[in-house]
Amino acid sequence: MEIPYKIYLSESEMPRYWYNLRADMQKKPAPLLNPATHQPMTAAELSGVFCDELVRQELDNDTREYPIPEEILSFYRMYRPSPLVRAYCLEEKLKTPAKIYYKFEGNNTSGSHKLNSAVAQAYYAKQQGLKGVTTETGAGQWGTALSMACSYFGLDCKVYMVKVSYEQKPFRREVMKVYGASVTPSPSDTTAVGRKILQEHPGTGGSLGCAISEAVEVAVSNPGYRYVLGSVLNQVLLHQSVIGVEAKIAMDKYGIKPDIIIGCAGGGSNLGGLIAPFMGEKLRGEADYRIVAVEPASCPSLTRGVYAYDFCDTGMVCPLAKMYTLGSDFIPAPNHAGGLRYHGMSPVLSELYDQGMMEAVSVPQTAVFEAAEAFARVEGILPAPESSHAIKVAMDEAIRCRETGEAKTILFGLTGTGYFDLVAYEKFHNGQMDDYIPTDEELARYAAKLPKI
Amino acid sequence: MEIPYKIYLSESEMPRYWYNLRADMQKKPAPLLNPATHQPMTAAELSGVFCDELVRQELDNDTREYPIPEEILSFYRMYRPSPLVRAYCLEEKLKTPAKIYYKFEGNNTSGSHKLNSAVAQAYYAKQQGLKGVTTETGAGQWGTALSMACSYFGLDCKVYMVKVSYEQKPFRREVMKVYGASVTPSPSDTTAVGRKILQEHPGTGGSLGCAISEAVEVAVSNPGYRYVLGSVLNQVLLHQSVIGVEAKIAMDKYGIKPDIIIGCAGGGSNLGGLIAPFMGEKLRGEADYRIVAVEPASCPSLTRGVYAYDFCDTGMVCPLAKMYTLGSDFIPAPNHAGGLRYHGMSPVLSELYDQGMMEAVSVPQTAVFEAAEAFARVEGILPAPESSHAIKVAMDEAIRCRETGEAKTILFGLTGTGYFDLVAYEKFHNGQMDDYIPTDEELARYAAKLPKI
Numbered sequence: 001m002e003i004p005y006k007i008y009l010s011e012s013e014m015p016r017y018w019y020n021l022r023a024d025m026q027k028k029p030a031p032l033l034n035p036a037t038h039q040p041m042t043a044a045e046l047s048g049v050f051c052d053e054l055v056r057q058e059l060d061n062d063t064r065e066y067p068i069p070e071e072i073l074s075f076y077r078m079y080r081p082s083p084l085v086r087a088y089c090l091e092e093k094l095k096t097p098a099k100i101y102y103k104f105e106g107n108n109t110s111g112s113h114k115l116n117s118a119v120a121q122a123y124y125a126k127q128q129g130l131k132g133v134t135t136e137t138g139a140g141q142w143g144t145a146l147s148m149a150c151s152y153f154g155l156d157c158k159v160y161m162v163k164v165s166y167e168q169k170p171f172r173r174e175v176m177k178v179y180g181a182s183v184t185p186s187p188s189d190t191t192a193v194g195r196k197i198l199q200e201h202p203g204t205g206g207s208l209g210c211a212i213s214e215a216v217e218v219a220v221s222n223p224g225y226r227y228v229l230g231s232v233l234n235q236v237l238l239h240q241s242v243i244g245v246e247a248k249i250a251m252d253k254y255g256i257k258p259d260i261i262i263g264c265a266g267g268g269s270n271l272g273g274l275i276a277p278f279m280g281e282k283l284r285g286e287a288d289y290r291i292v293a294v295e296p297a298s299c300p301s302l303t304r305g306v307y308a309y310d311f312c313d314t315g316m317v318c319p320l321a322k323m324y325t326l327g328s329d330f331i332p333a334p335n336h337a338g339g340l341r342y343h344g345m346s347p348v349l350s351e352l353y354d355q356g357m358m359e360a361v362s363v364p365q366t367a368v369f370e371a372a373e374a375f376a377r378v379e380g381i382l383p384a385p386e387s388s389h390a391i392k393v394a395m396d397e398a399i400r401c402r403e404t405g406e407a408k409t410i411l412f413g414l415t416g417t418g419y420f421d422l423v424a425y426e427k428f429h430n431g432q433m434d435d436y437i438p439t440d441e442e443l444a445r446y447a448a449k450l451p452k453i
Numbered sequence: 454m455e456i457p458y459k460i461y462l463s464e465s466e467m468p469r470y471w472y473n474l475r476a477d478m479q480k481k482p483a484p485l486l487n488p489a490t491h492q493p494m495t496a497a498e499l500s501g502v503f504c505d506e507l508v509r510q511e512l513d514n515d516t517r518e519y520p521i522p523e524e525i526l527s528f529y530r531m532y533r534p535s536p537l538v539r540a541y542c543l544e545e546k547l548k549t550p551a552k553i554y555y556k557f558e559g560n561n562t563s564g565s566h567k568l569n570s571a572v573a574q575a576y577y578a579k580q581q582g583l584k585g586v587t588t589e590t591g592a593g594q595w596g597t598a599l600s601m602a603c604s605y606f607g608l609d610c611k612v613y614m615v616k617v618s619y620e621q622k623p624f625r626r627e628v629m630k631v632y633g634a635s636v637t638p639s640p641s642d643t644t645a646v647g648r649k650i651l652q653e654h655p656g657t658g659g660s661l662g663c664a665i666s667e668a669v670e671v672a673v674s675n676p677g678y679r680y681v682l683g684s685v686l687n688q689v690l691l692h693q694s695v696i697g698v699e700a701k702i703a704m705d706k707y708g709i710k711p712d713i714i715i716g717c718a719g720g721g722s723n724l725g726g727l728i729a730p731f732m733g734e735k736l737r738g739e740a741d742y743r744i745v746a747v748e749p750a751s752c753p754s755l756t757r758g759v760y761a762y763d764f765c766d767t768g769m770v771c772p773l774a775k776m777y778t779l780g781s782d783f784i785p786a787p788n789h790a791g792g793l794r795y796h797g798m799s800p801v802l803s804e805l806y807d808q809g810m811m812e813a814v815s816v817p818q819t820a821v822f823e824a825a826e827a828f829a830r831v832e833g834i835l836p837a838p839e840s841s842h843a844i845k846v847a848m849d850e851a852i853r854c855r856e857t858g859e860a861k862t863i864l865f866g867l868t869g870t871g872y873f874d875l876v877a878y879e880k881f882h883n884g885q886m887d888d889y890i891p892t893d894e895e896l897a898r899y900a901a902k903l904p905k906i
Contacts, residue, residue: 004463004464005464005530005531006530006531008461010457011457011458077458077459078458078459078538078542078832078833079833089531089605107560108833108834109829109833109834109835109870111872148833151830151831152542152830152831152833170875170879171624171872171875171876174875174878174879174882175835175875175878177878177882178826178829178830178835178878178882179829179830180830373631376562376631376632377604377605377631377632377633378604378605379531380531380532380561380562380601380605381561381562382562382628382631417562419564419624419872419873420872422623422624422627422628423624425627425628425630425631426623426627429627429630429631
């Protein structure tokens with residue numbers, strides 16, 4: 001069977017279930033803890049924050065497959081299947097014997113894979129009869145995706161956007177408005193936690209952790225609202241498994257077996273989704289793959305963080321999660337251009353990394369933009385800075401193959417497009433980009449403030 | 454056979470030829486004339502401006518099918534086939550019995566259908582051993598597309614960008630730089646015609662017609678360079694026929710026959726491409742379709758222009774074309790937000806319109822943005838303002854079906870995405886958009902200046 005340049009599954013081949021990686025983990029990820037009692041959060045406690053079905057998914061470490069509701073499948077058909085593309089032109093440019101494939105998730109207006117979970121979370125909120133949801137957004141991909149999903153299901157959507165992004169990315173803000181969302185720069189005076197942060201840090205540009213605190217406060221204090229999150233959580237990785245399951249169906253169909261699977265990692269939503277079914281095989285001893293998480297050198301939670309319980313937000317109103325973390329008030333240096341700026345990492349991925357089931361590497365941003373531009377010129381797609389972390393390492397691996405002569409098969413996740421990141425590209429062109437990396441002393445200072453559990 | 458939500462042709466089903474609509478026209482479009490002698494332009498005369506193979510295509514009114522060279526097919530496979538999508542959600546929102554399909558051309562970094570011709574023109578320039586090409590761009594879609602194509606084939610690319618767009622759309626500029634193009638705001642002091650225009654109109658924001666004059670001057674005065682154009686020309690419509698041929702193959706496969714085919718029309722590249730094979734059937738008497746061109750009320754060349762010979766550019770250095778035109782120095786009012794601002798219309802489409810083979814309608818921009826936002830909220834894609842002209846009229850036709858109870862099949866062209874048009878969306882949200890339409894007196898004043906031929 002001849003392998004097409006781009007593999008699109010037919011509608012009948014598209015997955016009808018999400019795969020819950022936790023079901024195949026012998027040692028499960030550590031549970032979320034109540035910040036007051038340090039006891040595992042119960043479903044009842046979580047249901048004030050998240051809607052009921054999502055709480056069930058969050059706590060369910062056993063069910064292997066979740067059928068995707070028909071309404072969500074309908075929405076998925078608006079922009080899925082995403083193509084699995086053979087990067088022939090990149091291979092040729094690198095003169096590598098490696099075969100490079102990428103799963104491209106940018107073919108939708110949100111511009112990224114975030115929509116896969118946004119539509120699921122909006123659907124369950126609607127099912128529960130809620131009025132709306134609240135969330136935070138940094139670079140803006142998640143907020144855009146959630147706005148689209150809420151518009152589709154007729155839900156109100158309140159987005160707290162990290163203030164520095166709100167100001168630097170007016171177009172992101174405007175897209176969310178096209179979809180009818182309200183967008184508030186964070187920290188704001190609309191919440192108690194926002195006012196407190198503003199008082200302590202006047203003039204602050206905000207952070208993801210701080211925007212999370214505000215969004216959670218608004219959700220729990222407004223009847224008919226719940227909070228939703230675009231990464232880190234188990235439920236999000238569950239929904240994002242659609243990326244990996246589609247990729248695996250497509251590869252199996254043509255008898256392609258990846259040797260190396262590479263994904264960028266901020267909170268872990270894309271990486272966790274892309275690798276899910278492959279990691280499942282690895283956990284069950286059915287196959288082996290090298291799995292590589294790529295993070296920015298300016299926010300290196302896996303490669304330089306601590307595996308410990310920590311707060312998910314700056315205001316410390318959220319449950320504690322056991323994860324690789326840099327400390328809940330760590331904020332990457334202002335020169336850091338893209339997303340991937342969360343202080344922690346998905347508990348599922350943290351546990352797998354701790355078990356030695358995957359590798360992690362960090363890369364400086366100038367090298368990332370060089371890779372992004374090289375990729376754009378031959379493959380045509382303008383990649384998001386986040387996605388370009390994976391491009392960089394995929395190119396490095398392909399170059400290594402050129403040197404060793406090995407024809408390895410590389411699969412990487414191209415999570416989204418860079419249309420809203422041209423200020424960063426402009427900085428790169430003008431030589432205004434630098435590669436500040438936090439010192440050991442800085443990281444130790446943040447780590448010292450981790451809660452003692 | 455069940456019809457998928459989105460129809461993607463397989464690689465083996467993708468068209469391997471462009472369809473030359475002129476071959477099926479009994480009365481051919483009028484030839485380009487030499488502005489000095491008023492005689493038809495010869496291949497020799499045109500070859501100083503365009504590369505040789507493109508001159509051949511420009512003048513060839515007889516060959517029905519042009520095989521697409523393998524290198525162009527390879528490039529097409531990077532982003533084609535484009536999906537033919539059934540707009541179920543839009544139908545539901547409009548409560549219409551009509552079946553609405555759209556051919557979506559925005560799934561590539563240039564964000565529009567322009568890439569279909571850009572890659573062809575860059576390929577032939579490379580084949581001829583040229584160093585590079587020059588062009589103009591207004592809204593920026595064509596310049597982006599050409600930059601991508603030139604980057605792929607290793608050609609130099611000099612873009613003259615209408616000054617007002619250069620300043621208002623810095624991101625468009627930056628994307629072109631990602632692909633290695635040089636971008637000059639027009640009018641500029643790099644050309645004689647630019648200096649002349651600057652002297653006569655100091656402080657002007659420029660126009661497409663003026664940027665064309667500069668780009669042509671640079672092409673003819675630099676050895677190894679030729680000029681390329683993204684619309685209007687016969688060759689461009691030939692390349693863009695890939696849109697319509699793909700759409701027709703997909704529709705034929707599932708036994709779908711459109712009653713109405715709708716496309717936005719500026720210079721005519723998208724409309725001419727989309728309708729090509731359908732219009733061919735109509736010309737040969739094999740089928741009948743209503744074919745509707747949609748233009749902005751602020752630049753109404755078909756609906757309010759004159760069918761006459763006119764200059765293609767402001768500097769009057771280009772050949773004369775017989776087309777529906779508003780006059781070569783007509784510039785839409787500054788409030789006009791999107792593209793579709795060229796003073797004339799493709800000679801092929803002009804001739805077909807004159808023969809009564811298609812209809813034309815003009816729409817005001819506020820109504821266009823209302824349609825765009827309604828479409829985005831249910832169909833997920835953020836449409837370009839240009840494309841939204843077709844959306845508006847497709848919605849109007851679908852609403853008419855609701856009223857008459859007819860279950861017509863509507864096909865429209867969704868030419869691109871609006872990621873770089875968020876300043877316009879912001880104006881729309883803030884109520885700063887108005888619908889200025891030129892008066893009859895204004896149009897008569899421009900028409901009076903048409904060359905006497």
